Structures are given as C-alpha cells and as structure tokens.
Amino acid sequence: MSLVIENLHAKIEDTEILKGVSLEIPKGEVHAIMGPNGSGKSTLSKILAGHEDYEVTAGTATMDGEDLLEMEVDERSRAGLFLAFQYPSEVPGVSNANFLRAARQARLPKGEEIDAVKFYHEMYEKMDVLEMDRKFTARAVNEGFSGGEKKRNEILQMMMLDPKYCLLDETDSGLDIDALKVVAKGVNAMRSPDRGFLLITHYQRLLDYIQPDHVHVMADGKIVRSGGKELALELEEQGYEFLKEVAAA
Amino acid sequence: MSFDTNLDQDTATAIDIDRSKGDFTFPEKHKYDAGRGLTKATVDYISDVKKDPDWVREFRHRGLEVFESKPMPTNWATKDLENIDFDIIRYYLSDGERPKRSWDEVPDEVKETFERLGIPEQERAFLAGVEAQYDSEAAYSNMKEDLEKQGVIFVNSTEGLKEYEEIFRPWFGKVIPTGDNKFSALNSAVFSGGSFIYVPKGVKLAQPLQAYFRINSENFGQFERTLIIADEGAEVTYMEGCTAPKFETSTLHSAVVELVALEGAKIQYITVQNWSSNVYNLVTKRGMAHKNAEVRWIDCNIGSRLTMKYPGVVMKGEGARGEVISIALANDGQHQDTGAKMIHAADNTSSNVVSKSISVGEGRSTYRGQVHIPKHLKGCKNNTECDALLINSNSRTDTYPAITVRGNQHVTQHEASVSQVSEEMLFYMMQRGIGEGEAMSLAVNGFINDLVREFPMEYSVELKRLIELEMEGSVG
Numbered sequence: 001m002s003l004v005i006e007n008l009h010a011k012i013e014d015t016e017i018l019k020g021v022s023l024e025i026p027k028g029e030v031h032a033i034m035g036p037n038g039s040g041k042s043t044l045s046k047i048l049a050g051h052e053d054y055e056v057t058a059g060t061a062t063m064d065g066e067d068l069l070e071m072e073v074d075e076r077s078r079a080g081l082f083l084a085f086q087y088p089s090e091v092p093g094v095s096n097a098n099f100l101r102a103a104r105q106a107r108l109p110k111g112e113e114i115d116a117v118k119f120y121h122e123m124y125e126k127m128d129v130l131e132m133d134r135k136f137t138a139r140a141v142n143e144g145f146s147g148g149e150k151k152r153n154e155i156l157q158m159m160m161l162d163p164k165y166c167l168l169d170e171t172d173s174g175l176d177i178d179a180l181k182v183v184a185k186g187v188n189a190m191r192s193p194d195r196g197f198l199l200i201t202h203y204q205r206l207l208d209y210i211q212p213d214h215v216h217v218m219a220d221g222k223i224v225r226s227g228g229k230e231l232a233l234e235l236e237e238q239g240y241e242f243l244k245e246v247a248a249a
Numbered sequence: 250m251s252f253d254t255n256l257d258q259d260t261a262t263a264i265d266i267d268r269s270k271g272d273f274t275f276p277e278k279h280k281y282d283a284g285r286g287l288t289k290a291t292v293d294y295i296s297d298v299k300k301d302p303d304w305v306r307e308f309r310h311r312g313l314e315v316f317e318s319k320p321m322p323t324n325w326a327t328k329d330l331e332n333i334d335f336d337i338i339r340y341y342l343s344d345g346e347r348p349k350r351s352w353d354e355v356p357d358e359v360k361e362t363f364e365r366l367g368i369p370e371q372e373r374a375f376l377a378g379v380e381a382q383y384d385s386e387a388a389y390s391n392m393k394e395d396l397e398k399q400g401v402i403f404v405n406s407t408e409g410l411k412e413y414e415e416i417f418r419p420w421f422g423k424v425i426p427t428g429d430n431k432f433s434a435l436n437s438a439v440f441s442g443g444s445f446i447y448v449p450k451g452v453k454l455a456q457p458l459q460a461y462f463r464i465n466s467e468n469f470g471q472f473e474r475t476l477i478i479a480d481e482g483a484e485v486t487y488m489e490g491c492t493a494p495k496f497e498t499s500t501l502h503s504a505v506v507e508l509v510a511l512e513g514a515k516i517q518y519i520t521v522q523n524w525s526s527n528v529y530n531l532v533t534k535r536g537m538a539h540k541n542a543e544v545r546w547i548d549c550n551i552g553s554r555l556t557m558k559y560p561g562v563v564m565k566g567e568g569a570r571g572e573v574i575s576i577a578l579a580n581d582g583q584h585q586d587t588g589a590k591m592i593h594a595a596d597n598t599s600s601n602v603v604s605k606s607i608s609v610g611e612g613r614s615t616y617r618g619q620v621h622i623p624k625h626l627k628g629c630k631n632n633t634e635c636d637a638l639l640i641n642s643n644s645r646t647d648t649y650p651a652i653t654v655r656g657n658q659h660v661t662q663h664e665a666s667v668s669q670v671s672e673e674m675l676f677y678m679m680q681r682g683i684g685e686g687e688a689m690s691l692a693v694n695g696f697i698n699d700l701v702r703e704f705p706m707e708y709s710v711e712l713k714r715l716i717e718l719e720m721e722g723s724v725g
Binding site for chain 1: 671672673674676677678679680681682683684685687688691692694695696697698699
C-alpha cells in the first residue's frame with residue numbers, strides 16, 4: 001500500500017515543469033522533498049491533487065493501486081489524499097465549522113447526516129492539540145488569518161479528514177518557531193502505520209521537529225538524490241551548491 | 250417565445266433546474282375571466298365583478314389612461330420589456346369565492362397548492378396571520394384572534410377599500426402615485442388582491458404576518474396591491490413569498506406595495522420570491538417614514554425572466570430611517586434589475602442600502618440606486634454598499650448608482666465591489682472533498698451570509714436551500 005509516482009512529466013502551458021519524477025511513499029513512512037525554488041516540488045503536490053492548470057504529459061500516479069490521474073480533485077480527496085496548501089485560500093462568509101462539516105458530509109453516503117455533537121466534540125479535541133481558540137470555529141475560513149493561523153488550520157483540516165496520504169507544501173514557511181512546534185506536534189500525532197506523508201520544504205528546520213524516514217532532493221523537475229534524514233543535514237551545511245555539479249555531470 | 254429558441258442546449262438545460270416545489274398546476278376552474286388583452290371594457294369587467302365603489306372605478310380608468318400614455322422605459326431599462334405582449338395576457342381570473350378563514354373551506358386544489366408550498370404549516374409554526382392569493386383573489390385569509398381584538402386589520406385589498414374606506418382611502422395611491430411609472434399605472438387599472446394591513450397606535454406584533462402569491466394560470470397577469478399602515482409607535486413585520494409554475498409562455502407579475510409608517514412606527518417588509526423563468530416581475534414598492542419612524546425592505550429575488558424592482562423609502566419626518574437589504578440571483582436567461590431609492594425629505598434622516606447580487610452562467614444582474622438629499626436639509630446620512638459576485642466568465646453585472654447630495658451637512662458613503670469565485674478557491678474547497686456544485690453553493694452562501702442573517706430563521710433555511718438548487722444547475 002503506497003502512493004506511487006512513476007516517471008511523471010507535466011507542463012503548464014508550454015513549459016515543462018516535471019521531467020520524469022519517480023517516488024514511492026509507503027504507508028507508515030514520512031518522506032521529505034527538498035530543493036531550491038523553482039525545482040518543481042510544489043508543483044508536484046498540486047499535480048497530485050489535480051490542479052487543472054497543469055497537464056500531465058507522461059507517467060503515472062497511483063494511490064493504493066487506484067489511478068489518481070483519472071480522478072476529479074474532490075474524488076482524490078475523498079479517496080484519501082490531502083494537500084496542506086502553502087497559501088490556503090480564503091472562503092469569505094463560510095465558517096470553519098461549516099466548511100469542515102461540508103467536507104465531512106461529502107464523505108458520507110447519500111441520505112446520511114453527520115452527527116453534529118460528535119463532530120464538534122472531535123473538532124474541539126483536535127483544536128486543543130493545535131492550541132487553537134474555540135472562537136475560531138465561527139470565523140470564516142482563513143479570512144483575516146495570520147500566516148500561523150492559516151497553517152494550523154490546514155493541519156486541523158488534515159486531522160479532521162483522516163487522510164491516507166498527506167502532502168504538506170511548505171507548511172513551515174512563514175511560521176515562527178512556536179507555531180512550527182505546534183504544527184509539528186499535530187503532524188507527529190497523526191503519524192501511523194496507516195498513513196504516508198510527503199513534506200515539501202525548502203529548509204531543514206521543519207525536519208528538526210518532524211523526523212523523516214527518507215529525504216529526496218529535487219532539481220529542475222527531477223529527483224536528483226535520495227537518502228536518509230542525514231541528507232537533510234548535509235544540505236543544510238552545504239546548501240544546494242552540489243546541484244550545479246549534478247547538472248554539469 | 251424568442252427567448253427560448255435563442256439558447257443553446259447547455260443553457261436550456263441549465264435553466265431547467267429543479268423547481269419541483271413550485272412547478273405544478275391544477276386545471277383552471279375560473280368563474281370569472283376578463284379574457285385576453287386590456288381595454289376599458291376589461292377594466293370595467295373587473296370593477297363589475299369586484300363591485301367596486303365609484304371612486305375605485307374612476308381610479309382604475311385613470312390608471313388605464315396613464316398606462317396607455319406612458320412609453321416603455323426602454324430608454325434606460327432593458328429592451329426585453331418590449332417582448333411583453335399585453336394583448337395575450339389575461340388580467341383577471343377568479344372563482345368568485347370570498348377568502349376563507351379556515352383551510353378546510355378552501356377548495357381542495359387550492360388548498361393542496363398551498364400545502365405543497367408549506368403555508369399552513371408555517372402559519373401554525375410562527376406566523377401571526379396569513380393571506381394566500383391564488384391568481385387574482387385571496388383564497389384564504391386569517392389572523393390570530395388576539396390581534397383582531399387589539400384592532401389589527403389584515404384583509405385583502407378589495408375588502409380593505411370597502412370595509413375600511415376611512416383608513417384605506419387617505420393613503421391609497423399616495424406613496425406611489427398612479428403616474429409613478431408605466432407599471433404602477435397598469436396595476437392601478439387592473440389591481441386585485443394583495444393585503445391591507447392596519448396596526449393601531451402602539452400595537453407591536455411579535456410574529457410576522459405573511460402573504461403568499463401564487464400564479465396557477467398561463468398567460469396570466471397578477472396585479473396585487475398592498476397597503477400597510479402602521480399607526481404611531483406600532484410595529485409590524487410582513488413577509489411575502491411568491492411562486493409560479495414553469496410555463497412555455499410569459500406571465501406577468503406587476504404589484505404595487507405602499508407602506509406608511511406614522512410617527513415612531515416600524516415596518517419591516519420581507520420578500521422571498523422564487524419565480525419561474527417565464528415571469529416578468531415588475532414591481533413598485535415604496536414606504537413613507539414619518540417622524541422617527543423606520544421602514545426596512547428585506548428583499549430576495551431568485552428566478553423570474555426579468556425582475557425590475559427598486560424598493561424605496563421616503564423619509565418624510567425628522568429622524569426617520571430607511572433601509573433596503575437585497576439579495577438577487579440571476580441564473581441563465583434571467584435578468585435581475587434591482588436596487589433602492591432613498592429619498593431624504595427631512596433633517597437628521599438616515600438610510601442604509603446593502604445589495605448583493607450573484608450572476609450565474611449567462612445571468613445578468615443590475616444594481617440601480619438612487620439617493621436624494623436636498624440642499625435645505627441637514628444631518629442626513631446614507632450608506633450604500635453593493636457587491637456583485639460573478640460565477641462564470643460569461644456572467645454579467647452592472648451598477649448604476651445615482652447619489653445626489655446637495656449641501657455640506659450630510660454624510661454619505663458608497664462602496665461597490667465585483668468579485669468572482671476564483672479557480673483557486675474552488676480548487677481549495679474541492680481538495681477537501683467537496684463536490685464542485687456544493688463548493689459553488691458554499692461560496693455563494695458565504696457571499697450573502699451576513700444578509701441572510703437578517704431574514705427570520707425559517708426563511709433563511711429556505712433561502713439557503715433555494716440557492717443550493719440554483720447552484721446545482723450551474724456547474725458541470
């Protein structure tokens with residue numbers, strides 16, 4: 001059981017962004033993709049989620065054997081794929097509670113209603129883990145949120161939707177150290193043999209708090225190196241300079 | 250109808266959204282039918298059937314003259330008005346029965362109609378009184394007994410002008426004169442039905458009164474006339490709902506509603522209309538607020554082929570307040586041309602207009618706002634906000650604000666915005682597993698959320714449901 005990406009090529013308009021990405025994330029593992037800006041790592045997460053701006057030109061992506069690329073954006077989500085956005089959208093006038101309810105409701109068979117009491121109970125429990133104020137449920141989704149609040153909200157949604165595979169796109173960007181710790185606490189609480197993670201990050205910092213099993217380096221639309229968590233430390237020390245050697249070779 | 254043949258298949262399908270709640274008819278059984286077309290004879294026929302007093306008959310004749318003399322307002326409004334064929338419209342249809350005070354006495358088909366629309370149920374649950382109009386006349390009219398004892402009058406306009414002439418006549422046609430516009434003149438000629446309400450001094454109604462307007466017959470014109478008078482310090486909330494089945498040909502609804510709030514009185518008038526897409530809805534609504542009185546219009550326009558409606562408040566006495574809160578949703582083939590008129594005619598009067606419109610598919614929404622504050626007044630305030638939401642790239646919205654403020658002792662504020670449900674927002678919502686249609690209706694409900702709160706609970710639930718139905722047809 002894993003999220004398998006094989007030889008994935010994708011373009012936006014006429015620009016090729018992914019040039020043959022292969023990656024396997026088995027359940028129970030945490031993988032991190034690092035790389036310089038513009039390497040295609042954020043794009044990879046959007047393509048997996050089904051963003052319509054990108055066209056997949058070759059390769060496959062499957063989730064526990066199901067063809068992701070054949071599914072609509074919402075189907076992918078209900079099948080168990082979650083993307084924590086780098087820049088979460090605002091949804092004016094729709095409260096966090098109602099938004100989450102709609103997302104949970106969408107997972108039920110037609111005619112079945114979610115149990116509101118249980119739902120709130122569960123939401124409050126998870127908000128406590130993330131140190132979120134109860135008043136937050138009545139606020140419109142991401143509207144007027146600080147960077148840190150937006151990221152916590154992403155993690156709350158992730159916790160409430162119980163996905164099989166979680167993609168976290170630069171979740172650490174714009175977070176101060178305290179917020180980062182809280183977010184990491186949420187992610188770590190979710191680590192389980194039944195769930196796989198892909199962390200996309202520019203910096204090693206996040207990986208101090210969420211220990212990855214594997215680290216990959218992406219450059220120019222490809223994965224150029226893979227290794228254990230020590231690779232992240234190596235990158236931290238040496239920067240992405242070595243990529244030039246890779247490119248030159 | 251030219252309008253249908255011009256549409257491509259997708260658009261036609263989009264229009265054909267589920268209006269199952271209102272889309273049904275019963276066979277016509279009319280004892281009185283004024284026939285097609287409008288002449289002096291039609292007007293006299295209506296006067297005869299209704300046994301109008303002479304002053305009303307004369308009022309109608311004058312209405313007809315003004316209607317015939319006034320051009321269609323196509324110099325500023327849509328050319329679609331020219332597609333109304335006044336010669337095929339039937340101006341009066343009724344079974345000749347007086348409105349019943351018990352649902353048991355209402356003819357079965359009419360009763361079933363209103364039951365399917367949920368009216369008797371709402372009456373039991375939260376209303377102080379109900380009037381239910383079927384084509385030209387009220388079929389049912391009743392009010393809680395204790396209100397009657399307090400002197401509250403709630404009857405149809407025909408009964409009002411005969412039984413309560415001394416209260417009715419001084420205000421009738423005073424807030425909206427016959428010549429106000431072509432359609433108020435038309436209404437003046439052929440009006441039938443609508444409510445007459447009088448709330449005596451100091452009486453405050455805790456629960457709303459409701460009227461429901463139902464069109465059952467094809468090519469029919471419904472011309473109700475409502476007059477509400479709240480005496481000094483009185484308070485009343487009136488709600489109206491309207492539906493019609495979906496006919497192939499056009500149907501005309503042209504009402505006139507006049508509100509009079511005497512010193513310190515408060516009138517709140519709430520409309521939730523859900524006309525089918527063949528209805529021309531051309532309505533004139535205006536309130537007069539005397540000293541320290543308040544008139545609020547809360548208006549929700551869903552459906553219809555063309556709606557033209559600009560509820561207004563004339564703030565005639567010092568300290569009077571006027572408010573219009575409006576939501577309009579224009580789907581494919583529909584044009585919601587709505588707005589507000591705020592006429593400040595005394596010192597220290599204040600008005601507030603909040604309008605939100607949603608255009609879906611090829612739907613078009615237009616906001617027209619008029620605010621008038623003359624030079625000799627002081628201390629007047631107006632706030633106008635109009636926001637438009639476009640759902641698709643071919644949706645359309647226009648805003649025509651006309652704010653005339655003379656003198657420098659006033660405060661006015663005007664804000665307008667146009668926004669779109671962005672691809673990124675949709676992607677975000679769908680990434681959480683929410684289907685596209687549901688995501689759209691969440692976004693739309695979010696857009697109008699602050700206004701929906703102004704509606705009574707029972708109506709806001711209905712409103713959300715209606716919007717969900719509209720949005721279901723708009724994507725995919």
